[in-house]
Amino acid sequence: MSFFAIIKEDFLQPKMQDPAFNSYIELFFNYPGVWAIVNYRFAHFFYKKNFKRIARIISGISQFLTGVDLHPEATIGRRVFLDHANGIVIGQTAIIEDDVLIYQGVTLGGTSLEKDIKRHPTIKKGAIIGSGAKVLGNITIGENAKIGSNAVVVKDIGANLTAVGIPAYIVEHKRKEKSRAIDECCEDKLEKLEKEIEKLKSLIKN
Secondary structure: OOHHHHHHHHHHHHHHHOOOOOOHHHHHHHOHHHHHHHHHHHHHHHHHOOOHHHHHHHHHHHHHHHOOEEOOOOEEOOOOEEEOOOOOEEOOOOEEOOOOEEEOOOEEEOOOOOOOOOOOOEEOOOOEEOOOOEEEOOOEEOOOOEEOOOOEEOOOEOOOOEEEOOOOEEEOOOOOOOOOOOOHHHHHHHHHHHHHHHHHHHHHHO
16 A cells, blocks of 8 residues: 555545544644654655654654654554544554554553663554553554553553553453454443432432
């Protein structure tokens, strides 16, 4: 796929992934994550051509405009969507595969100060990283895994699993249908809570 075809695909992601999307005019004002990815594509191109200073300038301007700190050497696949985006940090050796969804305030950070080693996470295809989550070190988040909001992940998470908490732990639950919700467990808990409230209301009436 050509460079500009990938960028065109990037611009289509809000329509495909955000239920609040109404018009392509909104791309210019309400989707900094899209612009952060597009700017990264150009910065990454220059970085790989060894024009590292130009690449860093582009990424610096992009950070100022979008609130996303995305190193130009990071590897990012297709159809990656940064929803809301503000405060996202993606480190130099991070790898993000296709169809990953990342919410605001996420850090894909390192735990080592050594040079010339992989210090940042690998996020496999289809994973979802909830708002405020910190994924730290050279670890792997498996395909279609979900990381809950504000979780701190320092160990590998397998494919199709959900991790929550500090430090993050695996939550076992029955999957319904394939959902893009951060934590299907939350949906179940809300349903149970609503039922309990209805029970209490009926008891009060009686």
